[in-house]
Structure formats: C-alpha cells, structure tokens
Amino acid sequence: MTSFAARPGSPGSRIVGLGSFQPDTVVSNHDLAKIMDTSDEWIRERVGIVNRRVAKPEELLVDMAVEAGAKAIADAGLAPTDIEAVLVATCTMPSQIPNAAAQVAHRIGVLAAPAFDLNAACAGFCYALATGSDLVRAGSARYVLVIGAEKLTDWVNPTDRSTAIIFADGAGAAVVGPSEEAAIGPVSWGSAGDLSGMIAVEDRDSFIFQEGQSVFRWATTQIAPIAIDAVERAGIELSDVDVFVPHQANLRIIEAIAKRLKAKGARDDLKIARDIVDSGNTSSASIPLALDHLRQAGEIASGDVALLVGFGAGLSYAGQVVRCP
Incomplete structure (x- = not known):
C-alpha cells in the first residue's frame, strides 16, 4: 500500500x-x-x-x-x-x-x-x-x-x-x-443543544434574546465542573492555577464560579479576571480581551498558569489551561 x-x-x-x-x-x-x-x-x-x-x-x-x-x-x-x-x-x-x-x-x-x-x-x-x-x-x-x-x-x-x-x-x-512542551492544555468542551432557546436571535430581522435567570442558573452550576475538568486534563492541580479568566458574562456569575473553584482547591490568592466591569460582555472577544488587559496592568506574568473557560449560546462551553506568554 x-x-x-x-x-x-x-x-x-x-x-x-x-x-x-x-x-x-x-x-x-x-x-x-x-x-x-x-x-x-x-x-x-x-x-x-x-x-x-x-x-x-x-x-x-x-x-x-x-x-x-x-x-x-x-x-x-x-x-x-x-x-x-x-x-x-x-x-x-x-x-x-x-x-x-x-x-x-x-x-x-x-x-x-x-x-x-x-x-x-x-x-x-x-x-x-x-x-x-x-x-x-x-x-x-x-x-x-x-x-x-x-x-x-x-x-x-x-x-x-x-x-x-x-x-x-x-x-x-x-x-x-x-x-517542545505543551503550554496549551487539552480542551474540555461540549454543548447542550436542548437548551439552545435560552439565548438566541430568532431571524435576521431580530435582536438577541436571552432568558437571563435561566442562563444564570445554568452557568453558576454547570461551568465550574468544566473548568475543573480542563485542569485535570492538563495533568495539574487547581492549586497550580495562577489566574482564572472566564467569559465575562456577568460579575455575579464570575464570582460564583470562582467561589466553587476555591472550594475545590484553588488558591485563595487566585487572580480573577473582572474585565466585565469596564468592558461589558463582548462574547467571544471577552477572554482574550481580559487576558491582554491583565497583562497590560502587570497583574500576570509570563509563565503564569491561566485557566480559561467560555460559555454561552448554543448552549456551548469550553475550557483549557494555558501558560501566559
């Protein structure tokens, strides 16, 4: 052959x-x-x-x-x-x-x-x-x-x-x-298509719609396990993570997920991206925006371990561990 x-x-x-x-x-x-x-x-x-x-x-x-x-x-x-x-x-x-x-x-x-x-x-x-x-x-x-x-x-x-x-x-x-060494860990990702109606644009003439309370409950209960799975797939411990950079959806969601991570072993001094305060929710742009802003502010350094996790319409979710450049 x-x-x-x-x-x-x-x-x-x-x-x-x-x-x-x-x-x-x-x-x-x-x-x-x-x-x-x-x-x-x-x-x-x-x-x-x-x-x-x-x-x-x-x-x-x-x-x-x-x-x-x-x-x-x-x-x-x-x-x-x-x-x-x-x-x-x-x-x-x-x-x-x-x-x-x-x-x-x-x-x-x-x-x-x-x-x-x-x-x-x-x-x-x-x-x-x-x-x-x-x-x-x-x-x-x-x-x-x-x-x-x-x-x-x-x-x-x-x-x-x-x-x-x-x-x-x-x-x-x-x-x-x-x-030569992995500095982007394996992705932990998936979807929940049965919940797709929670965030949607009905047609090309419509505006975005979301069931805010339903999305809040889903994100605050379902996303922390995805983040933890990403850490486990990377072969490290939650205590090894220096900075948590979630999708900037809502400050209350961010704080709730971070609290769950700390309860499972993340450090008390874990840095948490809160770019939402002055940038709003920018969907797929929010994680790289927040990561770059943290670096510009001197709050993270090259080599720091960052846990990224995105979630939203679809419903889709994904997370991975990376080393900061």
Missing part, C-alpha cells in the same frame, strides 16, 4: 503573542439610564458592569479584528507572512458571506492562508484556541492567528434593558505557535 507524506507537527503548542482592541466610545450606566428604565445601582447589582465600549456605525467587526490580530502578531515578534492560518471566532457578522477571517487575513497581510470563522458564541475563543492548537500540533500550520471579535451592538435592541446593559463591542487575539 502506498503511504502518504505527512508534514511533521509539534510536540506541543503555546500562545506566543496577544493583542486587543476596543472602540473609543464609552457608554456608562448613567448614559443608559437616560434612555431606558434603569439606574447605575440596578445594573451594578445585577451584572456588575459600570461601563462598556460601543463601536460607531462605521466601525466594522472586521476592522476591530484586524487591529487586535495585527497587535498579537507584533507582540509575538512575527511578521504577517509567518502566519499560516487565521481563525475568527464570532457570532455577530452582519452577513454570513463573506466570512470575517479571509478579509482579516488579507488586510493584515497574511497571504493565501486558510481562513475561516467559527461560531460557538461566547465559548468561541476557547473553541478557536483549541482548534488552532491542534493545527499546530498536527503540522497543518506553524503559526495560527486566533481572534475573538464581536460587534454585539448591531444585534441588540438599544432600549431593551435586559440586553443593552450587558453587551458591548471589541476584539482580542492570540498567536498560537509550536512548543
């Missing part, structure tokens, strides 16, 4: 660069209180958000993805021509064709690379990171640009206080490259 040639892969993979982008326009709780029945106190109490970033009509999702992706490539010390695949996790493109990834690759200067979008909503970045890691380890690409980008305000009713107070815009990115 004739055997096929195979491109050699890498023993492991790692994040070698990070980048992020947020629009300049800041919308505060007080701004929202002027156009709907809400208040700063009401919003802080329920979701923990103080400010969120909102893109202008002319600022496109692809524009934000390009900015974040280019920063991640530069941070990795690479040129665009070093990138061999581009993945964009998003659920808010204004149309399904063409995809975001091919446009992003072209504008950054990544030439003729495979480029595709991935929609797992708020778990999208973790799904895309796992896919990028597997591409590197299998030898399908040496360096992969992974971006989470969302313009959620295109899909939110601006006067609906159940969604307009939460969702925001932005992009975050990571470059995944080869490593």
Whole structure:
C-alpha cells in the first residue's frame, strides 16, 4: 500500500503573542439610564458592569479584528507572512458571506492562508484556541492567528434593558505557535443543544434574546465542573492555577464560579479576571480581551498558569489551561 507524506507537527503548542482592541466610545450606566428604565445601582447589582465600549456605525467587526490580530502578531515578534492560518471566532457578522477571517487575513497581510470563522458564541475563543492548537500540533500550520471579535451592538435592541446593559463591542487575539512542551492544555468542551432557546436571535430581522435567570442558573452550576475538568486534563492541580479568566458574562456569575473553584482547591490568592466591569460582555472577544488587559496592568506574568473557560449560546462551553506568554 502506498503511504502518504505527512508534514511533521509539534510536540506541543503555546500562545506566543496577544493583542486587543476596543472602540473609543464609552457608554456608562448613567448614559443608559437616560434612555431606558434603569439606574447605575440596578445594573451594578445585577451584572456588575459600570461601563462598556460601543463601536460607531462605521466601525466594522472586521476592522476591530484586524487591529487586535495585527497587535498579537507584533507582540509575538512575527511578521504577517509567518502566519499560516487565521481563525475568527464570532457570532455577530452582519452577513454570513463573506466570512470575517479571509478579509482579516488579507488586510493584515497574511497571504493565501486558510481562513475561516467559527461560531460557538461566547465559548468561541476557547473553541478557536483549541482548534488552532491542534493545527499546530498536527503540522497543518506553524503559526495560527486566533481572534475573538464581536460587534454585539448591531444585534441588540438599544432600549431593551435586559440586553443593552450587558453587551458591548471589541476584539482580542492570540498567536498560537509550536512548543517542545505543551503550554496549551487539552480542551474540555461540549454543548447542550436542548437548551439552545435560552439565548438566541430568532431571524435576521431580530435582536438577541436571552432568558437571563435561566442562563444564570445554568452557568453558576454547570461551568465550574468544566473548568475543573480542563485542569485535570492538563495533568495539574487547581492549586497550580495562577489566574482564572472566564467569559465575562456577568460579575455575579464570575464570582460564583470562582467561589466553587476555591472550594475545590484553588488558591485563595487566585487572580480573577473582572474585565466585565469596564468592558461589558463582548462574547467571544471577552477572554482574550481580559487576558491582554491583565497583562497590560502587570497583574500576570509570563509563565503564569491561566485557566480559561467560555460559555454561552448554543448552549456551548469550553475550557483549557494555558501558560501566559
């Protein structure tokens, strides 16, 4: 039997660069209180958000993805021509064709690379990171640009206080490259399609809808075990984790999951990403945004062990342990 040639892969993979982008326009709780029945106190109490970033009509999702992706490539010390695949996790493109990834690759200067979008909503970045890691380890690409980008305000009713107070815009990115040792752990992921109606956009003429209380109960009870499973798959202990970077859905959800992790062995000094407070919920962009902001603030260092976990519409969820670049 004739055997096929195979491109050699890498023993492991790692994040070698990070980048992020947020629009300049800041919308505060007080701004929202002027156009709907809400208040700063009401919003802080329920979701923990103080400010969120909102893109202008002319600022496109692809524009934000390009900015974040280019920063991640530069941070990795690479040129665009070093990138061999581009993945964009998003659920808010204004149309399904063409995809975001091919446009992003072209504008950054990544030439003729495979480029595709991935929609797992708020778990999208973790799904895309796992896919990028597997591409590197299998030898399908040496360096992969992974971006989470969302313009959620295109899909939110601006006067609906159940969604307009939460969702925001932005992009975050990571470059995944080869490593002699695994620095991106095995992914723990799955879905609960029977609950898909809890977060949905009914059709192309509709706004995003979510059953807030149902989502809250699901996330606060079901996500901690996924995070713990990701740690176990990586062959480490919860006490080895330095920083917890969950999807920035709601500060109360974040705190509830972190409390469960500490009850199971996470350290008391575990750093917890709370980017939600000033960035809002940016779906697939929230984890890379939060990770990059923690690094910019000097709250994490290269080599720190970070536990990432995304969850949202689908319902989809995913988590993995990574070493910070």
